[in-house]
Amino acid sequence: MAVETKERSVAEATTEELSPLAARLEEQFDGAVVADSPEGIVVAADHLVKVATYLRETADLSYNHLANLTSVDYPDYFEVVYHISSTKNGGDPVWLKVRADKADPVVPSLTPSWPGADFQEREIWDLMGIRFEGHPNHRRLLMWEGFEGHPLRKDWHEPYFESEVKPFPSRWPEGLHTQVEERTPFGNNTQYPNGWDPDEWEPVDEMVDFVERVEARLGDNGDGLKTQKVVVNMGPQHPSTHGVFRMKLMLDGETIVGLEPVVGYMHRNHEKIGERNLWVQNIPYCDRLDYISTISNAFPYVLAVEKLMDVTPPERARYLRVIIAELARILNHFVSIGFLFNDLGAYFTPVLYCLEEREFILDLFEMVSGSRMMCNYYRFGGVVRDSSPDWMKKLEYLVRDRLPRTIDQIDFFLSENEIFLSRSVGVGVLPPDKAIQFSTTGPVLRGSGVSYDLRKAAPYSIYDRFNFNIVTEKAGDVYARYQVRLREMRESLKIIDQALDQIEEGPIQEGRKNWQQKVPAGEAYGRAESPKGELAFYVVSDGGPNPYRYHIRSPCLINLTALEQMCLGYKVADVVVILGSIDIVLGEVDR
Amino acid sequence: MLGKGVLKGMRVTIGRFFETYINDLKYFPRVAAQEAVETRNRADTKGLMTIEYPEQKLEMFEGFRMIPFLVYDEDPENPRCTACGICARVCPPQCIWIERDQTPEGRPMKRPRNFTIDATICMSCGLCAEFCPFDAIKMNNDYEISAYDRYVDLVYHKDKLLRPVEYYAKIHPTEHAIKEEEKREKEEAKRKAAEARAKKAAAAAATKKD
Numbered sequence: 047m048a049v050e051t052k053e054r055s056v057a058e059a060t061t062e063e064l065s066p067l068a069a070r071l072e073e074q075f076d077g078a079v080v081a082d083s084p085e086g087i088v089v090a091a092d093h094l095v096k097v098a099t100y101l102r103e104t105a106d107l108s109y110n111h112l113a114n115l116t117s118v119d120y121p122d123y124f125e126v127v128y129h130i131s132s133t134k135n136g137g138d139p140v141w142l143k144v145r146a147d148k149a150d151p152v153v154p155s156l157t158p159s160w161p162g163a164d165f166q167e168r169e170i171w172d173l174m175g176i177r178f179e180g181h182p183n184h185r186r187l188l189m190w191e192g193f194e195g196h197p198l199r200k201d202w203h204e205p206y207f208e209s210e211v212k213p214f215p216s217r218w219p220e221g222l223h224t225q226v227e228e229r230t231p232f233g234n235n236t237q238y239p240n241g242w243d244p245d246e247w248e249p250v251d252e253m254v255d256f257v258e259r260v261e262a263r264l265g266d267n268g269d270g271l272k273t274q275k276v277v278v279n280m281g282p283q284h285p286s287t288h289g290v291f292r293m294k295l296m297l298d299g300e301t302i303v304g305l306e307p308v309v310g311y312m313h314r315n316h317e318k319i320g321e322r323n324l325w326v327q328n329i330p331y332c333d334r335l336d337y338i339s340t341i342s343n344a345f346p347y348v349l350a351v352e353k354l355m356d357v358t359p360p361e362r363a364r365y366l367r368v369i370i371a372e373l374a375r376i377l378n379h380f381v382s383i384g385f386l387f388n389d390l391g392a393y394f395t396p397v398l399y400c401l402e403e404r405e406f407i408l409d410l411f412e413m414v415s416g417s418r419m420m421c422n423y424y425r426f427g428g429v430v431r432d433s434s435p436d437w438m439k440k441l442e443y444l445v446r447d448r449l450p451r452t453i454d455q456i457d458f459f460l461s462e463n464e465i466f467l468s469r470s471v472g473v474g475v476l477p478p479d480k481a482i483q484f485s486t487t488g489p490v491l492r493g494s495g496v497s498y499d500l501r502k503a504a505p506y507s508i509y510d511r512f513n514f515n516i517v518t519e520k521a522g523d524v525y526a527r528y529q530v531r532l533r534e535m536r537e538s539l540k541i542i543d544q545a546l547d548q549i550e551e552g553p554i555q556e557g558r559k560n561w562q563q564k565v566p567a568g569e570a571y572g573r574a575e576s577p578k579g580e581l582a583f584y585v586v587s588d589g590g591p592n593p594y595r596y597h598i599r600s601p602c603l604i605n606l607t608a609l610e611q612m613c614l615g616y617k618v619a620d621v622v623v624i625l626g627s628i629d630i631v632l633g634e635v636d637r
Numbered sequence: 638m639l640g641k642g643v644l645k646g647m648r649v650t651i652g653r654f655f656e657t658y659i660n661d662l663k664y665f666p667r668v669a670a671q672e673a674v675e676t677r678n679r680a681d682t683k684g685l686m687t688i689e690y691p692e693q694k695l696e697m698f699e700g701f702r703m704i705p706f707l708v709y710d711e712d713p714e715n716p717r718c719t720a721c722g723i724c725a726r727v728c729p730p731q732c733i734w735i736e737r738d739q740t741p742e743g744r745p746m747k748r749p750r751n752f753t754i755d756a757t758i759c760m761s762c763g764l765c766a767e768f769c770p771f772d773a774i775k776m777n778n779d780y781e782i783s784a785y786d787r788y789v790d791l792v793y794h795k796d797k798l799l800r801p802v803e804y805y806a807k808i809h810p811t812e813h814a815i816k817e818e819e820k821r822e823k824e825e826a827k828r829k830a831a832e833a834r835a836k837k838a839a840a841a842a843a844t845k846k847d
Binding site: 212213214216217218219220221222223225227323324326327328330331395399402405406409412413414415416417420422430431440443444448455458459464559561562 | 641645646649650678680681686698700701702720722723725726727728729731733734735736737745751753755760761762763764767768776788792
């Protein structure tokens with residue numbers, strides 16, 4: 047399965063044929079640009095750090111936000127793809143690519159200068175097996191140390207492997223039901239290195255490694271007192287259970303001096319499943335990513351595939367998509383605010399009032415899509431079902447009457463609560479420059495005073511038709527993030543209100559739906575402002591009915607990179623609150 | 638004032654408490670009657686919004702989907718399914734197994750011999766029903782499917798999956814009406830085309846005679 051690329055190598059092309067940016071880079075750094083195409087500038091590995099720094103530091107470019115970092119396993123080489131966007135200028139991201147050798151893939155690490163690359167590079171090492179030279183903590187992210195192989199490589203097969211791509215031939219026309227448990231008895235359902243004996247295996251003490259790194263960073267600390275630091279393992283069952291998540295903490299008394307999130311307990315290799323699936327089969331899987339605002343997860347995915355297919359959905363479908371996505375945002379922020387108070391110890395009183403509102407929004411989702419949470423609503427070139435007049439009436443009542451009232455109520459009861467104020471103001475501060483360096487997005491970034499919202503910065507779908515504001519708060523603490531979410535709900539209501547006035551009757555699907563949809567060869571990066579941040583899908587098609595590469599830029603995972611930065615210097619009890627204010631969902635973090 | 642937040646919060650709780658009683662007085666002396674249940678999940682309800690499941694149940698929305706079932710028109714031996722295999726192939730978790738029926742000579746027939754859905758794997762996405770060209774597979778709305786032995790009771794074979802078309806019309810009335818209308822229109826068009834063809838043939842025959 048070779049993927050054709052339409053690129054030109056620099057040796058063949060004159061500078062006029064290169065894109066302006068590539069020509070500029072080639073001029074600046076001789077021999078930096080290997081090839082250029084509309085789908086990215088291929089940069090020589092040894093020039094990568096210089097080129098990236100140039101893109102960030104040059105005033106008129108200021109590509110300062112490393113949005114996405116992923117890799118593709120091509121037959122002849124590995125390719126690491128960087129999407130760098132600009133929080134100042136907005137617009138589309140610049141695509142950088144670096145190629146790595148098949149036998150021993152090594153790429154220089156961007157983590158020292160772009161800390162937001164930390165988890166993403168570790169994930170690539172874990173799943174694709176590309177080493178990043180100079181990474182300060184070069185270990186696996188999702189799988190356990192000692193896991194055999196790198197699962198996203200094309201030659202890696204999972205234990206229940208049946209066939210390279212779906213549909214599996216055993217289902218039809220000679221479909222005789224078997225259960226995988228019969229085929230693979232317990233004990234054989236995982237893979238081990240050759241000659242590996244579980245009885246003789248000694249687990250790696252990962253704490254030693256963590257302690258060494260933190261102590262190296264602290265140095266002598268200058269306080270003269272040789273106090274003993276305490277290492278605490280928080281989790282894997284987190285006290286307010288946002289999911290199965292673990293933190294390694296290093297404490298000086300009760301103050302945090304080092305923290306490292308450990309993720310991967312819910313890892314199911316969504317991306318590998320996605321590569322086995324047909325294009326359309328990925329849509330219901332998307333609902334399983336962020337299981338709070340499920341319905342809008344497929345939005346960026348269909349946007350990415352529609353870019354490749356060159357399809358635009360009809361007007362009514364586009365309005366329905368936006369209405370649904372904004373409802374999901376309101377729902378998400380209700381839940382997020384409610385659970386933030388749970389983390390603070392206001393056990394279940396605020397959250398139940400928030401969940402009550404969520405229930406009405408979920409009723410709307412169920413009416414229009416058939417399921418409360420696993421909605422499976424978006425389609426390539428449309429949506430699955432039209433809304434009924436009854437649905438519109440219910441929506442109107444919610445948006446124009448009930449929800450504004452309850453948001454005001456939450457604001458009235460919670461925003462000035464003295465306990466909340468004393469626990470959240472000035473806690474978990476993330477300064478704006480750090481927020482950008484750590485590639486955070488969504489309310490975390492806007493809570494630090496950076497006015498960056500994809501709905502305005504690079505308007506997708508029909509967001510350019512609505513009049514709304516980007517909500518920002520300067521403080522960068524837990525309270526600021528809470529305020530951003532609260533005010534964002536009001537902005538979302540504004541958008542739905544306008545959409546209700548503008549929406550007209552009409553078709554909801556462009557062209558004919560095809561279950562075996564073939565997608566023209568190419569690459570696309572579809573992104574949307576999900577309630578948690580920039581949720582993006584990077585898809586590579588080889589022209590067949592299955593994706594060649596399917597990567598998800600998870601806002602939750604990348605926002606977690608900044609957790610240590612936010613927690614340093616605060617108390618253990620604050621960690622729970624700070625984590626709650628990032629608003630992570632482990633289904634999306636672990637994928 | 639210290640404790641103002643607590644007092645403000647208590648006001649909501651007490652307000653909710655009394656609203657529930659005032660609401661329930663409407664149905665006095667019956668307690669939590671079915672009429673009351675039906676208003677509980679409405680957005681304009683005041684007071685309590687929960688019901689006592691499983692004694693009380695909310696009606697499902699029409700589009701609600703759970704596990705698929707197969708539709709037959711008159712004879713369960715002759716279902717709408719033609720064993721074309723689209724549902725089995727489009728199923729994201731691949732939980733549908735279809736064995737196509739054969740004539741004694743070994744030629745494939747347009748009918749399934751076995752049709753199995755593993756409900757433990759089914760993700761209730763509804764793609765099978767969406768892409769079925771014959772309206773033969775539809776989504777059931779029965780959500781109480783828990784069983785003691787998942788290897789046996791949750792593997793649905795053809796006998797358990799087959800439901801008459803009346804059942805489909807009952808749980809998805811609007812959708813069924815639309816489909817029936819489409820079918821009727823199609824047949825009408827077919828009949829008209831056949832009539833036109835017959836007329837043409839007659840005319841052609843007439844001209845030939847001359």
